[in-house]
Amino acid sequence: RVRGDAGQDPTEPPHSGAYPFPPVPDEPSIADLRSRLARAGVTPAALPLGVDIDAWLRRGPTPWDAFPDTTGAKCDAESVGIAAALAHPNVTLETGARVTRLEADAGGRIVAVDYRQGGTDRRLAPGLVILSAGAVNSAALLLGSGLANRSDQVGRNFMNHNCSAVLAVHPFRRNTAVYQKTLMVNDFYLTGGPDGAPLGNIQLLGRISGPILSATAGLPGPVAGWLSRHAIDFYAMSEDLPDPDSRVTLRGDRIVLDWRRSNWAAHAALVARLKAVLRRAGFPLVLSKPFDRRTPSHQCGTARMGTDPATSVVDPFCRSHDHPNLFVVDASFLPTSAAVNPALTIAAQALRAADHIRRKDLAA
């Protein structure tokens, strides 16, 4: 269900096949931006997107998309996975359930999952456990249960991209796009910094409305509204490097996050290069604001994948090195954060791990 075109981005790695669906087309303001960027010397390419754009636009002209979608228009875990799984009579979904602890037997097999649901403590005795609680909560559950941590790597190497919103404003041009997230620029992904250092990815952001701008930048409503109507909103993203001291720990029942942000100079250089490109592309006013720790949208890396049980938590199929019937399949397996949105990579690895589990663990 992913839309894209592998032929447009010069940094695109090899693919086993073409994207199953063509890219989401540019609306007129973005088609104009695409030509301006090309004339300014960079290479705009289709942004790979897991969205059913017709369903998205049917719900209404909704330009901002950073919220859970209940219409099935976003190709999220519910619309592309859980809904299909629930069609099988042997699948049950327990909702409103918070897992509190996993338990292993002396041989290392996970034998119990404790959870709390509607004020009642419950317990499952599963044959196989796939933990997908996200980079912070999966690490917290493993630490709280004292499991999967022979390497002392659980909770470590927490990463969260270095990101900035960049607004390209032209006082006499209105941005009429509803769904503007259709292009990216990777000219500075592999190089572009001092000594050819990699800087990161640039893409369009969901549109930042006047009220969002007013709330986040403290601007008066009418000024924020005007800016929003005349801006095209970009997202600049740079890698956060793995650091064992950047970590999730537990203090009693409380989760403590000690994020040590890295690689900020590369991010500042990426934003500076983007601003220069946008001025060349005909935007006289270019504004930027970094995302801080209150917007940790791409957290990852706390149960790193690897082949060596001494230095990693899970193997390349996300199986715990310490517990043969435990898989950790979420953003925590990522050993590095790269500089692209993680969801499609997590989904691709989940499909790969699922296929492995089907062949190795469920075949009998």
Ligand SMILES: Cc1cc2nc3c(=O)[nH]c(=O)nc-3n(C[C@H](O)[C@H](O)[C@H](O)COP(=O)(O)OP(=O)(O)OC[C@H]3O[C@@H](n4cnc5c(N)ncnc54)[C@H](O)[C@@H]3O)c2cc1C
């Ligand atoms: C505002 C925002 C915008 C984003 N936009 C993009 C984007 O455009 N593209 C992109 O690629 N990525 C985007 N991301 C990032 C993407 O959503 C995450 O990288 C991805 O969802 C991580 O997947 P995950 O499986 O690790 O965790 P999650 O998707 O967070 O799933 C973890 C699940 O586990 C549940 N859970 C946690 N603890 C427990 C527990 N103890 N018991 C039971 N359940 C539990 C949680 O409720 C949650 O449902 C965005 C994130 C945010 C916050």
